[in-house]
Amino acid sequence: NDKCSLIGRWQNDLGSEMNITAVNNVGKIFGTYLTKVTSSDKPISESPLRGSQQMGDQEHPTFGFTVTWSFSDSTTVFVGQCFVDDKGKETLQTMWLLRKKADSSQDNWKATLVGTNLFTRV
Numbered sequence: 001n002d003k004c005s006l007i008g009r010w011q012n013d014l015g016s017e018m019n020i021t022a023v024n025n026v027g028k029i030f031g032t033y034l035t036k037v038t039s040s041d042k043p044i045s046e047s048p049l050r051g052s053q054q055m056g057d058q059e060h061p062t063f064g065f066t067v068t069w070s071f072s073d074s075t076t077v078f079v080g081q082c083f084v085d086d087k088g089k090e091t092l093q094t095m096w097l098l099r100k101k102a103d104s105s106q107d108n109w110k111a112t113l114v115g116t117n118l119f120t121r122v
């Protein structure tokens with residue numbers, strides 16, 4: 001049974017890098033995220049990520065985590081699952097919601113972006 005551990009360094013097609021430093025015995029995820037892209041005009045810096053994964057099925061666990069961006073007032077949540085292909089290559093198939101800070105509730109309608117993203121090990 002090929003386990004799919006989230007621990008380690010991952011990258012996506014945008015060039016963003018994620019480093020999952022720990023998953024504790026109850027599935028809490030700890031790490032950092034260095035995005036390669038941003039819609040804010042501030043300089044990009046490493047940001048903390050926190051979340052949890054299912055600990056039942058260790059083979060292809062589902063997970064979710066939040067990145068609280070350290071350089072902008074926005075937040076992104078990721079949800080997804082870890083898969084291993086027949087060659088043992090691990091991938092994280094995810095969807096994300098980026099909530100940008102709206103100046104007023106009138107701007108609320110345009111404040112959430114959604115996307116899909118694939119991570120592979122660095």
Ligand SMILES: CC(=O)N1C(=O)N[C@@H]2[C@H](CCCCC(=O)O)SC[C@@H]21
Nearest residue numbers: 016035038039040069072074076117
């Ligand atoms: C995985 C993926 O698609 N993304 C990624 O790696 N970086 C961008 C966004 C970065 C937001 C930075 C903070 C801001 O711009 O306010 S989160 C979704 C997207």
